[in-house]
Amino acid sequence: MNEPEDNLDRIIGAHWNLHILGAAVRLGIADHLAEGPRTVVDLAKAVGANSANAVGAFLSNAESFGLVRRVEGDRFAETPMLALLRRDGGAYRNIVSMLTGPGLCRPLEMLHRVVLRGRSHTEEALGQGLWSYYQDNPEEAASFADFMSELSGMVADSVLPRYSFSGRNKIIDVGGSNGTFLSRILMEYPDAAGVLFDLPNVIERARRNIAEQGLAARVEFVGGSFLEEVPEGGDIYLLKSVLSDWDDESCVRILSRCRDAAPPGTPVVVVDWLYHDDSKSLFDALDLRQLARVDGKVRTLPQYESLFESAALDLKRVDRPANGDAAGEWAPTTVFETIRR
Numbered sequence: 001m002n003e004p005e006d007n008l009d010r011i012i013g014a015h016w017n018l019h020i021l022g023a024a025v026r027l028g029i030a031d032h033l034a035e036g037p038r039t040v041v042d043l044a045k046a047v048g049a050n051s052a053n054a055v056g057a058f059l060s061n062a063e064s065f066g067l068v069r070r071v072e073g074d075r076f077a078e079t080p081m082l083a084l085l086r087r088d089g090g091a092y093r094n095i096v097s098m099l100t101g102p103g104l105c106r107p108l109e110m111l112h113r114v115v116l117r118g119r120s121h122t123e124e125a126l127g128q129g130l131w132s133y134y135q136d137n138p139e140e141a142a143s144f145a146d147f148m149s150e151l152s153g154m155v156a157d158s159v160l161p162r163y164s165f166s167g168r169n170k171i172i173d174v175g176g177s178n179g180t181f182l183s184r185i186l187m188e189y190p191d192a193a194g195v196l197f198d199l200p201n202v203i204e205r206a207r208r209n210i211a212e213q214g215l216a217a218r219v220e221f222v223g224g225s226f227l228e229e230v231p232e233g234g235d236i237y238l239l240k241s242v243l244s245d246w247d248d249e250s251c252v253r254i255l256s257r258c259r260d261a262a263p264p265g266t267p268v269v270v271v272d273w274l275y276h277d278d279s280k281s282l283f284d285a286l287d288l289r290q291l292a293r294v295d296g297k298v299r300t301l302p303q304y305e306s307l308f309e310s311a312a313l314d315l316k317r318v319d320r321p322a323n324g325d326a327a328g329e330w331a332p333t334t335v336f337e338t339i340r341r
């Protein structure tokens with residue numbers, strides 16, 4: 001046994017297997033096998049493939065790590081792993097689709113350039129920044145937004161028991177994506193109303209999500225860029241999972257736009273990751289991914305304090321999740337409450 005070589009073989013194989021998962025999601029393999037085993041030829045017709053041989057080779061690769069199982073000959077059936085990729089509630093469908101799409105894959109292809117230059121490789125890899133790319137590629141953007149909605153649900157589970165929105169009748173969710181976090185707040189506080197603010201193409205998806213929650217009458221939808229302006233007159237401004245996606249200069253600009261829009265004494269609340277040394281390896285990994293893709297970062301408390309100081313906001317409270325929090329360390333659930341000076 002050669003342990004270093006075996007370990008490298010596993011790492012290389014894992015990279016290939018991740019793309020097998022991505023193809024399985026896009027081909028709808030889990031959905032096609034949900035009702036029972038199918039032959040290669042039958043499955044090729046179902047997915048619209050030109051070559052049954054290519055489908056057979058793909059299924060053999062998927063079988064090698066347990067994604068599908070061969071029943072007999074060229075008949076394949078689903079496994080519990082594959083069922084997690086189903087369209088109707090597969091727990092891993094969105095994250096697999098998001099991670100294997102060009103938007104998040106291609107910026108990592110030349111990771112050494114990110115390390116050498118200390119900045120994202122996304123514009124070189126995609127020809128534009130990630131957010132512009134998602135505007136031009138709505139299917140990928142939907143996968144990203146759907147995964148973020150799942151993450152937002154976990155963040156809400158962690159934050160709502162720790163932070164009160166009582167008396168905040170107009171809650172402005174800045175960069176609120178599909179509106180999952182805002183929806184959870186409004187469900188908890190039935191007398192409150194919300195403003196969901198994000199890019200116009202994002203807002204259109206959010207309308208459907210909010211309507212499905214039965215909350216459309218309590219939410220105003222506003223499209224725009226938080227780098228330029230933010231809706232005025234809120235009782236509280238939220239920036240959930242926003243600052244970690246941006247460089248320091250942009251973060252100060254975003255915070256300043258919120259400060260300018262907020263009446264005196266109105267909180268600007270940031271919910272995001274807080275880097276701490278007892279989870280150093282986790283946060284180093286998150287930090288490098290953020291840098292590579294969007295010039296973002298996972299910040300320490302002094303780094304947040306510097307941002308707030310530059311944006312003329314006073315930091316009043318920092319609330320980290322307790323040990324054993326359901327969201328886990330990897331979810332961005334630290335609350336920073338700031339007040340306009």
